[in-house]
Amino acid sequence: MKKLFCHHKWVFFCLIVLCLGLVACAPSQPVKGRLIVWHTWDEAEAPVIEQVLADFRRLHPEIQISVERKEYATVLDEFAEASRAGLGPDVLIGLESVYAHLLYQNGLAANVNKMDIDWTVFEPGTLQSVQRGNDVRVGVPLNAYVSVLYFNRSQIDTPPDSFDALQAISEKGIKVGLPATFFASYWGITGLGGSVFDGDALSANSQAGIANWLDWLVAFQQTPGAVLSSDTRALVDSFVRGDIALLVMDSLELASLEERLGREQFGVATLPGFPHAQAFSTVELIVVNSASVQTEAAAQLSNFLSNAAQQRKLARTTSGRAPVNRAVSLNPTLFPRISAISQQNRTAVVPTTVQDGLINRLIVEADPIYQQVLEGLITPDAGAQMIIDAVKNDRGGPSQ
C-alpha cells in the first residue's frame, strides 16, 4: 500500500484536492435538480437572459443552475461534440428550430413532448416549428423573429400599409430598400394574394404566386425610389446613413438600427399588405440535451421562460424578439416597435420541418432567377416557371 501511494502520490494528491473542492462547494440545502444552461444571446443581450435565469434561481432555490454564453456560430458544433460525449448543457437556449431538428435527427436533442410542459400557452404556429411527426417535439419555443418594415421618421411620417402606398412613395423618389431574395421577400407573394405551399408540398398555384410577385417587383424597380438588392448589409448601411427611408429587414436588426439611426428618427411597422403579407418566422427554441437526466428541472425552466410575464419581459427588453406565448399582448402605444413585430409574427408563416427542406431548395433555385428577372433577362412568368420546375426536378435535396 505504501509502495502504491509512493508511486502514485501525484494522482492521490489531485484526487484529494478535487474531493476537498467538491466538499467545500457542496450545497447547504437539499438540491432537487442541477442544470447546466448554455445560451446563444450576444453580449449586449446576455444580461437580459441571465437576469431572467437569476429570477428563476430565486424562485427555485432547490435547482442549481450554471449558465454559460456561447457564440451562435459555433454552438451547434460544440453542443453536438459535447452531447456525443454525454456532456454539454442540459438546456440550450436560443437555437433556431431548423438546427434543433438536426440535433434530434442525430440523437443529440431530447424529445420534449412528454415532458411536463404547458403546451397550451404557445401560439399554434410556433408549435409547428418544433413538431416532428405526431409524438415528437424537438424543443420548446422561446421567441421568434420576422421581417418587418423599418422607416426613417425624418423622411416618412406614416409608413405605407399597402403595396400601392409603397409604390406611390417610391414614385415620389423616396428611397425604399427591399431585399430581392426568395426568403426575405416571401411576404410579397402572400401579400399579393398568392401562396407557395399547400401543406408540406408546393401549392397548385405556386408558379402564379411567384410570377405575380416578380411582376410587381419588376414594375416597382422602375420607380425612382426603388432599391432592390440581395445584399442585406448594403441595404442596412444605406438605411442608417439616411439614404434609404424605408427598409424591409429582419426584426433582429432592431437594436442595431435604432442605435445607429437614433431613437427619435427610428420607426417600425408591419409590412405593406399586412395582415395578408406573411413573412417567414424563425423560431428560437429551448433545446434539451438527450444526455440530460434533469428533465424535470428543464421542464420547470421551460415553463418559466415561456410564461406570460417572462415572455413580456423578454419581448420588451430584447432586440426584435417576438413573444411566442399567445397570452402576451403588447400595447402599441407604450411599445410600438415590439408591438409591430409581435403583430407581424402572429400572421407569419412558421415552416414545418418538411417545409424547411422545400424552402431550402426554393432558396437555392429562386435567388439567382430573381436576379435574372430583375435584370430583364427573363420574364417574371418564365422565371417563376423555371423556379417551380427546378424545385420539382431536384431529386438531390430533402423530400417534399
Add this chain to the structure above:
Amino acid sequence: MTNQDIFSLWSQINTDILVFLGRPSVQLQLAVVIVAVLAAAVLGRAAQNWWRVRYRHQIKEAGFGQRLIYYLVFHLVSGFLAVAFIQLAKVILAGQGARTGLIDSLLRLVVLYLMLKAALAVAVALGDIRGIQKYQTTLIIPLFVVIIGVQFLYIFIRSDQLANVPVFNLFDNTVTLSALFLITAGFYLWVVGIYALGQGIHFLATHYGSADPGSTQATLTLLRYLLIIIGLGYVLYRLNFNTTTIAAISGGLSVGVGFALSTILSNFVSGILLLFERTLRPGDIIEFNGELSTVDLITIRSIRVRTLDNVEKIIPNSEFVTSSFTTYTGKSRHVRIKLLVGASYDDDYRQVMQTLLEIAAAHPNVMRDPAPDVRVENFGDFSIDYYLYVWIANPLLSGRVKNELHQSILDAFADKGITIPFPTATQMVQFADKA
C-alpha cells in the same frame, strides 16, 4: 470581489461536474475507461516483469536498437493494452448505440501518456538513465499532470472562463488565473524543460556526435540563460508589466543590489563574461592558486573545480575575472613536459639520446605526433645534461607520465651501463703535527 469571482466559478464547475457525473452515459463511459485502464495496468505490470526477467541480462551489452526495443516494450506495454481495451470497449458500446465521445477524449489522454512514455523509453535507451530518472520526477510527471489537468478541464468545461478569472491585482494590473498558472507552473516547467533539453542535447552531441564536451556545455549554458531570460520576459509581458512598472521595480532592486546583492551580481556578471569570452569551459584543466584542477561546472554564481585529490572546490566567478590562472586546455589539450637527465661524459652521447627517445616512444601516454625530442642542454660540472621533451594529450597525466619515464630511464641506463654522475665530495682531514 476577486475571490467571489473565483468561488462562483468554482461553484459553477462543481455544479457542472456533479451534473455530468449524474448522467448514466457519463458514468458508463468513465466506468469502462477506468476498468480498461486498471486491467491494462495489472496485465501490463505482469508483462513488464516477464519481459524484464527474460531480457534484462542481455540488454546490458546490447546495441542502441535492441535497447530501444527493450525499453519501448517495457514502458509502453501497459499503455498499449489500455488503448486496446478502451478501443474494444468503445466498439462494443457504439454497437449498442451508446455515447462514446467521452471515451474518445479520454483515449486521447492515454495516447498522450503513451507518447510521453515513448519519449522516456528513447531517452533511457540512449543511456543517461540517471539524468532521465531525475527529470522523470521534476519534469515529466508534473508536465503530464498539467496536461491532464488542462485536458480534463477542457473536456468537462470547454470554456476559457476559468483562464480569465481575475485573481489579484499587481501594480494596477489584474493577474488572471491563466497568468498566475503561467508564472508559476508554466515558468517552472519552462526552466526545468530547458535544463532537460540542454542535458539531452549535450548527451547526444558528446556521445553520438564529435562535439567537444566543454564547448558544447558552455554554449548550452549560454543558451539556457538566454532562454530563461526570454521566458522571464514573457512572464512579465503576460503580467502586463509596463515600462513604468519595470522601472519602479528596477529602482527598488538597485538599492537592494547596492547593499546586499553586489557580490552575487558581481559573480553573475563574471559568469556571463567567462561564458561569452569562452575563457573557461567545463572540462578545462586549469592551475589556480598553484593547484591543478578540472572545471566541472560553471553556474550563475560560481565555478566548481575538481582537484587531483578528487576534492571539489567552489570558487566564485569573480575570482577568475580578477585573478590570473593557467589553463592547459585553452586552444588545445596537448601539453609538453620536459625531463632533465644527466649522463656521464664517459658515455656515448648518441647512445644516451637514442635510449631516451626509445623510452619515450615506448610509453603509452606519450604522443607520436608531435614526436618526442632529446636535446643536449648543458655541459655540467659532472655530467652532460639532456632534456627529453614529450607531448601528452591529457595534462592531468603529466605527473604520472613523468614518474613512469623517470623509472624507465633508470632501468634502461642500468641495463646499458650508462652512468648518471652525481657530485662527490672528498673530505681532507688534516691532523695536527705532534711536534
